[in-house]
Amino acid sequence: MAATGLTAGCEPPAVRQDRPPSPTPTPRVSPTGPHQAGVTLPRTAQPNLLAVVADVADGVAVGPLLAGLGEAVRTLTAGTDPRLLGLAPGDLTVTIGVGPRLVRAAGPSLPGAADLPRFSRERIAPRSRGGDLLVQICAGDPLLLPVVAAALLGQAGDRIRERWRQSGRRGPDVPVREGLSAPRNLLGFVDGIVGPHTTAEQRRHLWLAGPAPVAGGTIAVLRRMELDLPRFAALSVAEQEAVFGRRRATGAPLSGGSAGSDPDLGAKTPDGRYLIPADAHVRRAHPNVVGAGLMLRRSYSTDGPTPGLLFISFQNDLDTFTKTLAHMDGSDALLDFTTTTAGATFLILPGFDRQRPLGAGLFP
Numbered sequence: 001m002a003a004t005g006l007t008a009g010c011e012p013p014a015v016r017q018d019r020p021p022s023p024t025p026t027p028r029v030s031p032t033g034p035h036q037a038g039v040t041l042p043r044t045a046q047p048n049l050l051a052v053v054a055d056v057a058d059g060v061a062v063g064p065l066l067a068g069l070g071e072a073v074r075t076l077t078a079g080t081d082p083r084l085l086g087l088a089p090g091d092l093t094v095t096i097g098v099g100p101r102l103v104r105a106a107g108p109s110l111p112g113a114a115d116l117p118r119f120s121r122e123r124i125a126p127r128s129r130g131g132d133l134l135v136q137i138c139a140g141d142p143l144l145l146p147v148v149a150a151a152l153l154g155q156a157g158d159r160i161r162e163r164w165r166q167s168g169r170r171g172p173d174v175p176v177r178e179g180l181s182a183p184r185n186l187l188g189f190v191d192g193i194v195g196p197h198t199t200a201e202q203r204r205h206l207w208l209a210g211p212a213p214v215a216g217g218t219i220a221v222l223r224r225m226e227l228d229l230p231r232f233a234a235l236s237v238a239e240q241e242a243v244f245g246r247r248r249a250t251g252a253p254l255s256g257g258s259a260g261s262d263p264d265l266g267a268k269t270p271d272g273r274y275l276i277p278a279d280a281h282v283r284r285a286h287p288n289v290v291g292a293g294l295m296l297r298r299s300y301s302t303d304g305p306t307p308g309l310l311f312i313s314f315q316n317d318l319d320t321f322t323k324t325l326a327h328m329d330g331s332d333a334l335l336d337f338t339t340t341t342a343g344a345t346f347l348i349l350p351g352f353d354r355q356r357p358l359g360a361g362l363f364p
Contacts, residue, residue, distance in 0.1 A: 062105075096133070217347055242333070290323055
């Protein structure tokens with residue numbers, strides 16, 4: 001440190017002025033602890049994501065497979081793994097989940113043992129439905145995503161077979177209220193405002209409290225969707241806002257207030273019309289209307305022949321998601337612009353460390 005300071009102090013002024021400032025190092029996110037990183041940590045999700053869904057070959061010992069993946073996650077996020085090819089890990093997180101087939105083998109009544117039901121507006125090929133293993137990779141540096149995926153898939157070798165993968169990007173964050181921001185989605189609206197954001201809400205709605213082998217985990221749902229952007233873009237701004245039930249520019253509910261305000265679902269115009277239409281997304285998906293818990297929702301915009309999004313939700317009860325989507329399925333105006341092309345649910349394993357390998361509570 002002293003030598004660095006001396007060198008900088010001895011540079012000619014012109015050199016110091018012409019040199020661009022050094023980038024601020026991205027804080028490292030520890031992979032160990034009571035919960036896996038990549039769900040609530042870091043607090044503001046990284047802009048780049050790659051989700052890889054795979055099957056585990058018959059006869060494979062799941063415990064050693066997961067333990068090896070956990071150790072690889074630890075070395076990759078520490079920056080000590082040569083498979084990073086010299087890239088700095090920065091805010092890299094890797095989150096690993098197991099699908100219902102593996103959970104049922106460990107215990108048929110465990111959270112995460114139920115398959116994701118089928119819904120309308122789906123066009124899902126067999127290889128894009130379900131799966132045994134989820135590897136979610138998030139980072140500020142997009143170069144890390146394929147490099148880390150290659151390292152982890154190489155670690156697993158022929159014990160797994162990839163089903164599908166999807167990369168995505170989060171839009172710029174918009175302040176919602178103090179300590180909370182949310183990104184814009186591909187349709188131009190602020191996404192993920194409602195959710196379990198406080199520690200108390202996360203304890204109630206996000207993290208599994210038990211049984212012991214899954215305590216500290218959560219349930220993830222992944223849905224890849226195509227969006228009919230041309231048809232949505234053809235709507236007026238007022239019509240687009242009626243689809244969501246929020247202002248496009250600010251994220252505020254049509255009932256008034258700011259982006260962080262709770263929607264007033266009973267508010268009406270003087271002539272008796274709801275300010276938030278009956279089929280608006282914010283009404284059809286509202287936890288109080290559905291009678292379900294809160295979901296921590298993440299949406300990532302995707303490229304391809306048809307633009308779309310990868311929707312990921314985390315909750316401690318799969319019914320939270322299924323009840324919400326069933327309620328939306330009937331008359332949510334937003335779903336008229338979506339077609340789901342992949343879907344799966346996974347038990348996100350509890351946190352791990354050197355003494356307690358990843359998945360050790362479920363798979364010895």
